[in-house]
Amino acid sequence: MTSEIQTKTSFLHDPSNPNLRFLEEVSAHTAGVSRLEMCIQCGTCGGSCPPAADMDHTPRMLFAMIRAGFREEALSSNTPWICVSCYHCVVRCPQGVHIADVMYTLKSMAIRAKLYQDSTAPDFSRSFVDNIEKYGRSYEFGLATRHYLKHFPLRLPGMAPMGFGMLTKQRMDIMPHKIDNIDQLQAILERAKEVEGLS
Amino acid sequence: MTGPFDSASKSPERIGVYVCHCGTNIAGVVDVAEVRDWTEKRLKGRGVIIARDYKFMCSSLGQEMIEKDIQKLGLTRVVVAACSPHLHEQTFRNACQRGGLNPYLSELVSIREQVSWVHTDKHAATDKAKAVVSGGVERVIKNEPLEPLRVPINEATLVVGGGIAGIQAALEIADAGFPVYLVEREPSIGGHMAQFDKTFPTLDCAACILTPRMVSAGTHRHITLMTWSEVENVSGYVGNFTVTIRKRARYVNTELCTGCGICQEKCPKKVIDQIYEAGMGYRKAVYTPFPQAVPRYPVIDKPNCTYFSKGTCKACEKFCPTNAIDFNQQDELITVQVGNIILATGYDLFNARRIPHYGYGRLANVYTNLEFERLSNAAGPTNGEIVLRDGKTKPKSVGIIHCVGSRDRNYNNYCSAICCMQSLKFAHLVHERTGATVYNFYIDIRTTAKAYDEFYQRVLEEGTLFVRGRVAEVTDAARKPEEEGRLIIQVEDTLAGKQRRIPVDMVILSAGLEPRKDAKETAKLFGISCSADGWYIEKHPKLDPVATMTEGIFIAGCNTGPKDIPNTVSQGAAAAARVLGRIQQKEIFIEPVRASVNQDKCSGCRICNNLCPFNAISFIEDRKVTEINAALCQGCGTCVAACPAGAISGTVFSNEQVLSQIDGLLMLNLEYMKEAPELVAV
């Protein structure tokens, strides 16, 4: 698995380097400069995190695991999927670690490594992205219904008043909206995937 | 290229070059033997008659080698390629002098800081070392024999800041029999230490150990105490500073005042004391900050005085039994002559409001460390009762947060050094006086000095609960009934790996130490340098920690960085020892490294006037030219570079010397070039 990811992320680093550590790999896939190596394990992130109680590991523990090279454990953790992107940890981190963006990185790596256990969250992201790639816009109605139908069918009756309300208040479109130049967007995304080594 | 390398201009000098290994510091990267061989061969034409390498040139054997060569080979110039001139320039100059050569006919060039420590490619580093040596040789040819300047030392010393560092320094010097001016901007000396209740780790009462020193300083026959005063101007140079001090109007005639305190009792105007009581208590508009203040005379705080703002009141004047109140007093400007200056200007506390999620200023029962010192102080606003902001309720549980504003790149990167011990002290005091449950929230416990870790053990034994985790937030937003009406500390207990919410009644923030808000202006006033943060920079952080790069100006205490009381006192004493050493010498030799103005060339443009960091440049109005005071000039070269007319030059760094050195540095490149370089017209 490791080698597969390494060869696919061609632009980010030298794929022929066998010594690429897990931490470096995570940093390489992160949008900005991750500063992961600067973590002093103070726990500001885990203390700040609103849904920390629902996480397998606090972000701090996850960073210790990444540093220790516990690849499978880290990518199987539900922590990045529970992250709500509130950025409390990011602005409070005394070491300036880009924590929220590292969480996104871990999600994408977990998907590629097929190591996530709970399929709900990745599936939601995937459906959301499918809509964007097809229409150029998000499509809340289709997404929400499909998603709840698939993952929380028992909740649907409970949610019906809310869905009904959203429809009658005209806050949800039944038909998706498509941008004019969808061909251009699709070409851009295709090229982006090539660059990323995904196609 | 014109030049120095033509055989026609062969140097008449007899030069010795010494390449140092510095153990493996240099030899580990630079091929020292190759540098020596190359120098001997290639620079022969430049006058090098001998080149040697040696393991430690700074050792006595290394120095003797130079001395012998001067005598036996008749060297007229010496170049040592070793470490930075900061470290050993004086060593090798002395060696030359002992060998009978004028010390200024030597050059120390750095192949350690500038070569071996900053490069890994051995081949390239060796080449660079050759270039550096070649530059040194070209430069030393242009050196002139100089004599150091001799300056008499004024016996008086100025100590700025009357905290424990300044008091210690002043007493040491005064006890030796020399006069001291001790200047303090608050109404009393004592500084931060006077605000504390107990001192760690021994828990002696701060006032009990400090006030005897304050009294000694206040009554010492060799100490002139100037409180409610600030230094306004400094001119002159080591041995001969002229200092102007603004003695602010006290509106109290200190000749008549007995310090009886009736004025303070009668004054109707009560204001929050933001300085001494850290905002926790009140004082009057006429006040001494605390009962043991030195001097005992009060001051009238003009902006808050009813008479000054409304024109009526004068209660103090009416009741003063000795007619000491004088509303017509004016500020005085006092000029003193001193030979040395010690700056002991202290620190400010980190402003805890900058971390809004810790709630200080918003949540009543969040206190800063200084506020807590006042709260626990028997002479404080609650007579030492540790209570909530309502003034009466004793807390049942208290959270103490370490590292507030410290070790955090959002605020201050550094460790504030005293917070761990201070927080442990707080834990002990809360436990002892209230029996409350105490939590200490820490990242690391740093208890490195004598008897410090033993104190940590003691606090552990007392049952303080330690939570390893930097606190994320302090909030009053309750989630559960047991959190209602309390302060909730939210933190990851990193040892348990779980987020916790701990309800407490009181939170104490161990806010870090920061440079004084005006540290940079003070540094400029005295012509010393400070870091970007504002901490003053030592001449050498390890080997000369109380001196500055400016001769005659010393620093002590927290203005160089956070320090505990023992270290602060040591520094005060150390600075005094340095000053006493100077005074005993009666005169001082100062480097003849000086800039001078060719007044025929000077256009009077004044560009250089404000650039001098040492205030050595003055403008002579009637002749419209600039002049440099040789004793004040430290030879930094700023003015030389800035002068558009090229009218300023410096001994030891003349244009000729600098350009020759550059020629020397480039020589190696010329060797490698197949063709002669094209000169680009500038």
Next chain:
Amino acid sequence: MNDKYLYYPGCSMESSAKAYSESLAAICEPIGLHLEEINDWNCCGATEYIGISLTPAYSLITRNLALASLQADGTRTVVAPCSACYLNLAKADYYMQERPILGENVNTALAAGGLHYDPGSLFIRHLLDVIINDIGLDKVKSKVVRPLTGLRVAPYLGCMVPRPDYEHRWSNPEYPNELDRLLKTLGAEVIDFPLKTHCCGGHMTQIGPNTAFELIRRLVSSADQYRAEVMVTLGPMCQMNIDAYQGEMNRHFHTDYRMPIIFFTQLMGLAFGLNAKQLGFGRELVGTREMLQRIGVEAPEPIEAVPAHKPRMKEGLPMPRMPGDEEVN
């Protein structure tokens, strides 16, 4: 000088946040805000695309900035009303500078669509920032004809506008005062809401409802403790989570909160004397009738000034003062 702003609405403005869109349209004219929509903009990917892949996600976002550049015509500011869109656009611009390889790759992708974006060439700003700092509170104040006197509002900014704030556009990432100041200018009584930048659960309402319900409960119950009559927000996702999922949250915890949440632009419109329907009122699921009635009343009953648990002490030890206290309170 071109005084227009390039406007990136984001998908929600056309669906779940129609009230935001309608009220914004209504207040533009009175405050002299000239918005020009970016032609053929696409979705920013919310918080989903960046969790799947890096370059495609940032290319998706940056296509909008590239289109905006083409339309710039002398202006350099892109305004987004939605928190997530604002953050995504701002982050893309920032990270493409912080890590140039990302910028190069994104531009390689954009080139496939004949587009290009120079990171740093546009200023990405949130609508509230523009209203406070460019239009100014004086201008806003001059348009107030129906001050919201006596209405207790909880300012709720959520996460993604004040954080991470790499460009330092806000007064503080945890306790920014911009929204408070605006609402005070409208005459409302603004509570010192401790959770003003805490999380509404984001996409967790979709993928982990129990996690989200807990976060929604914290916000609503805290606003309720402070006796706020309405929460005022500036992000479609925040409004949607707290409004549309409040019923489900109540069922989950067996509670009965009815805390309306509306967009700040709606309150601005009310204060400007515009009619409620035009401002999108009626689209919310937690009704605002009581709140509206309160403003309709000519002389509202006096309200106790501060919440009970934060007393101003008459005696005891003095409270440390905060800089800017006068301005905000």
